[in-house]
Amino acid sequence: MSDPQDRLPLDDTPPAPGEVQRQPGAMKVSARTATVLLLFTIVFTALMAFTHDMTKPILDASAQAQKLKLIGEVLPPTLYDNDLLADAVTLPATPALGLDEPSLAYRARKGGEPVALVFEACANNGYSGRIGLVLAVLADGRLRAVRVSQHKETPGLGDYIDPKKDKNKSNPWIEQFSGQGYDLALGGHWKVKKDGGRFDARAGATISARAVTNASGKALIWIAERRAALFALPAGTTLQEKTP
Amino acid sequence: MITALLVMALGAVLLGAALGYAAVKFRVEGDPLVEKIDGILPQTQCGQCGYPGCRPYAQAIANGDADINCCPPGGEDGIRKLADLLGREFKPLSGEHGVEKPKSVAVIDENVCIGCTLCLQACPVDAIVGAAKQMHTVIAPQCTGCELCVAPCPVDCIAMVPIAESMDSWKWKYPVIEIRKAA
């Protein structure tokens, strides 16, 4: 849709090259268009490639930073001094963690001493879809913190499990898990109050809370029971479960 | 980087060649749009739009050189139809080309006419009959009411007379909704 206003009296070149009366042959036109398009392609692909090369190192660095930031939410960097990302072991696909693919567990140490394990888990019974969790379990078996890494819960209803969406900024719902020991879970009290447990859930929106609570409880038990083995494994290896 | 370049270059050559070839092979002659626009215009051939007739104006609209609101005889109704056809927004009739008038026919005052044939030459639809030194007259059913004959007449004997309503041309009016202010 071209409006007459689009053609301003600034230009003295003919308006559209197509209107020129020459009628060259099809082959000649194809050759010309192919050449021109080729030239443009080379120039602009080069431009893109150049930018790519320029930004690649920065991109790699920021991907790394991104991961550390997520970990930092459950385990502040001041608590450890090792290269966390390098000190990782692979966990097999574990139903207790809600994962059907192998995942990584990072080991935080301070002065060589085990501090905490950072790992992923997943709650599969959220209101809508899976809820991804990142947990940090301290060496004494207490949960350092848990965060939701990704979810699709109903906005405004179930999404308070993510502290960024939680209206109560000073005391987010998910903070109530911090510092709880795994004995609580073993004792069967790692549940929302409605189910007879210890944890709150907001009225009218218990499904998301229940899913996160149950998943984090199960994950905590599983990891806490294997924490010694996990710290002992050499970096880069996979945890081998003995089949009972 | 080299692979990227090569892939892009190959695509460019193929596409460029194909497009150039297609542009020549499948060139469309003529413009059906002009016909459609011309079909909407009232065919008064009055030239009020600034073009020498309805078809040139249609061509100009199709080319995007002219706006759709330059045809006073077509009126708002015509602009609406053009806007519909071209998917443009309706605009009120542009004032510089004249205003919408009731449909009229030219009438020659036969007592005054000197038979100069100037109006015959001006009439785009040959609706005036007569010969040099003879009295002229307008064939009313043929007259489109374009007013082109009025200006050339040296003795000002042509008047535009609005067509009176007859039983055949009478129309039911658009219902006027009277909502009583019930407050």
Place this chain on the structure above:
Amino acid sequence: MRRLFGFWGGIKPDSHKNESTRLPVAKAPLPSLLTVPLRQNAGASPRIMVKAGDPVLKGQMIAAPEDGLSVALHAPTSGHVRAIEARAIAHPSGLAGICAIIEPDGAERWVELEPLDAARTSPEQLRRRLREAGLVGMGGAAFPSYVKAGGTAIDTLIINGAECEPWITCDDMLMRTRGEDIVGGAIMLRELLGARKLLIGIEDNKPEAIAAMRAAATRADPGLEVVAVPTRYPAGGEKQLIRVLTGLEIPYGKLPSHFGVQCFNVGTAAAVHRAVSRGKPLISRLVTLTGNVAEPRNYEVAIGMPVNELIALAHPQADTDRYLMGGPMMGFALPDLAVPVVKATNCIIAASPTLFPAPTPEMPCIRCGACAQACPAELAPYELYWFARSQNLGKCQEYHLFDCIECGCCAFVCPSRIRLVDYYRYAKSSIRAREKDKLAADHARERYEFRLAREEREKQDKAAKLAAKAAETKAKLARASAGDESAPASESDDKKALIEAAMAKAREQTTPALNTDVHRMTAEQQAQVTVAEARHAAATATAAKDT
């Protein structure tokens, strides 16, 4: 018992028929002046045969049928013609039409009547009689009867005595009092059409009429069937009655005769009988005078009687605020009471705010669909309303606007009080006007293009002439320079050849320019001037026909 069919929709308004049937039919006195509109039939006007000052006899033909659909017109009484001029006539527009103004002399002298024996007269002659007696459909459409009484093979003839509109009783009274005439006319029409069956349909709210007609029918021809149809407006609509009696649905754009059915109003049938066996043309009719009047009754009224003089007979009440011609569903309010009664006038209703309250304000359409439930044409009135209101005329046609019979059922039931029919009338006349404009525009374009082609040709002719002249001069010069005078013959031959060559060249150049138009011309080979003239004449002729 005949099996009856239903039709979709329809309404049951209060019938108000008893008011005007209590008193017997009376003859209205002659007015001081009769105003006879020239055009009282659908189609073309007849040609006027009298001029101001001429004496006329009662039943004398004052206008003869013209080509096309038109019927004759007669003087309703004896007297003389006062004037032929435009007067307000009964039409919703209030516009004037040409009328013959006849001043009665009170003598009521008849013109010489020529009764026919229907059994011994050829169908052709009978049809001519119908035309010359000025017969039109008296149900309201005023379609020339001679057209409907001929042509294709008809299986069933239907005489329409349904009279479904409230208030109107002229057909009812006609059937009660002139059953013989109706039956006689119906049988004539049956013979004329060669119909096998003859049905007379009457709404079952007119038991007296049914009884009278049954009696008349049994006397005349036992094969004739008088059928009582359920009372539901608009059962008297032609299409609806055909549907009820035969089950056939006549679509828009088709005539009942395409389906082997033909339908006449009872009034028309009676008029046919009078016109044939008594030779009397259609110069009077029954008109119901009812509503807000002291003495509602039916009158036999001469065509041309001014409505105001007629109304006075029934003594309208003081609060009467307007008069309706026709029924309350499809009639119209008279813009001027001086208008005359015409052949199609069946009823005059005095309206008062109590009888016909002013409508409450229109509310927006809530698409409740009540109109669709009531529409006998089975349209979607709410959609049509929407499109007509937004002037989307194309969509109106897509939703079959022209199938609408303007019966008013939709507006009757609308809870939002929307005057739906007004929108349809508006849309219909807009579409008609638009189509007319389109024709005119196409015509103008053709003429304009022809003119362009002509100008182009003239230019080339001129160029050719110039070239020829130049050649001539050149030849002359050449001859002069040669100084040779011995061969004048060959010289002139030479010159002629040169001119001819130039002309041929010019023709060659002109022909392609003209090609665009040549296929429309009648004689390609003719000299171009003749062609142009012929074309011009043809164009003028079509234009005249169009308008």
Place this chain on the structure above:
Amino acid sequence: MNAYREITHNGLWKQNAVLGQMLGLCSLLAISNTAVNAISLGLATILVMGMASLIVSTLRGLIPYEIRIPVFILIIAALVTVVDMAMNAWLHELYLVLGIFIPLIVVNCIVLARVEAFAAKNPPGAAAFDGVMMGIGFVWVIGLLGAIREFVGQGTLFAGIDMVIPGLSAIQVLPEDYPGFLIAILPPGAFFVLGLMIAGRNWLDARANERARQRLLLAGQSSHA
């Protein structure tokens, strides 16, 4: 410079890409949940539009008519890719939010429409100016849309400004305990608010037209008198 004034008027109001021509709605609706997101995407669009218009106008003599669209797209795509990579590198947090919508600028009809309708027919100065003006037209609309949605939805303005300019923080306009009107931030809210904005524009235009007509009528009367 009358022509430049007209370009400005076209870009900002008369042919405004969003309110006037309803182009680029996909990214507009998706990314306008907060003012910062909206303005950031808008700024990226301005950058791309200005540069694309400049380049196309400069090279317009070289581009054969038959392949103008592929060439335009190529140019726009290259520019967008560059912006995308640069943003990923230097404004990573914001990049995570705007995500898919940066590459989608390529197919944002506004860019191609302006390049085709204007830059291909006008000299580079005017073309670049037009691109930027069209971009500004986009930015003010998307920015306003984002601001309204954010304000109504959560009672703040410029939440997440720290992603662009570290150190700044959001303005809490309404009290902290404002319950929020969540739907404004969700996709349906985008449609509601944009619909209201378009209605507002049409209303203003209608009013201006009416006034112009009144003026014309008055002028006509006085000239007749």
Place this chain on the structure above:
Amino acid sequence: MLNSPYITKPASVSAVMFKVLAALLPGIAAYVWFFGAGILLQIALASITALAAEAAVLAMRGKPLGLFLKDGSALVTAWLIALTFPSIAPWWLIVLGVLVAIVVAKHLYGGLGQNPFNPAMVAFCVMIVAYPQLMSQWPAAGFTDFAAEFRAIFGADRHLDAIVMATPLDALRTVLRLPETRATVEGVLGSNATFGNIGGRGWEWVALGYLAGGLWLIQQGVISWRVPTAFLATLGLISGAFALVDATQYAGPTFHLFTGGAMLGAFFIATDPVSGATTVRGQIIFAAGIALLTWIIRTFGAYPDGIAFATLLMNICVPLIDMRTQRPVFGRKTGKTPDGRQP
């Protein structure tokens, strides 16, 4: 000068609307009996807001106030909103909902007769998306303490724990979603004393009230029997079919028909003439579509009851439905002539 017809049937929009209001009364009575008089507060609140908003917008649009206020359409919208919102929702929630319905859903689209969407359902959808938590707090059956309800509606501090209870639909979905509990429909509905055996204690009686009112409306000729029949039959059939396949995971027809807004939807929402289909076949398709979508949303969706969303989705389809279901007009049907002659 007026044209024909000069007579009309005595019927009006306001008569239709007030009959609809009257038909809601039995349902409201049951509501008050089981869930307290709070609902009356909400209805009053909604009515006042609706009339005020309607008057304000009409004045702004320069329309005659008296004429349109009397038509009763605003009141119908207000009552439907009050009945679909939780009766213990805070006052501002219902006020906001009514404003959304009247100002946005009704008048921004052109007022009475022009709104493509059912205003009450627009209000419900907007509010449940904006305030899902508040819109999910329903009163417990048998809790009829008016003072507590008054505090819940108008109080600044809402202590709801005592009076809030999940609706049967909510409870059913929530529990069935938990894989580890291995809950069954019967386990959730049957074993719990707080639920009625049919559609949830109390709720089934409210539904019966709506059913009674709806039948009266059909008898009065205000609504067509086709819409509720198509609605209830579709909902019954689809839920019945799935219950036959797996009765432990899918609730049966009695539950679906007598819980949530099914009856209200069948008789009072799907029958809205303005936003619903108008053709006969279209009405059936429209109502069946709402029922089908309702069941899908109830069973698989993210929000408790699906009537509102289903209605809006079908509202979108109305122009298409109406266009595709136009009946052939008089004389244009094929093969309808009795003696086989084709028109």
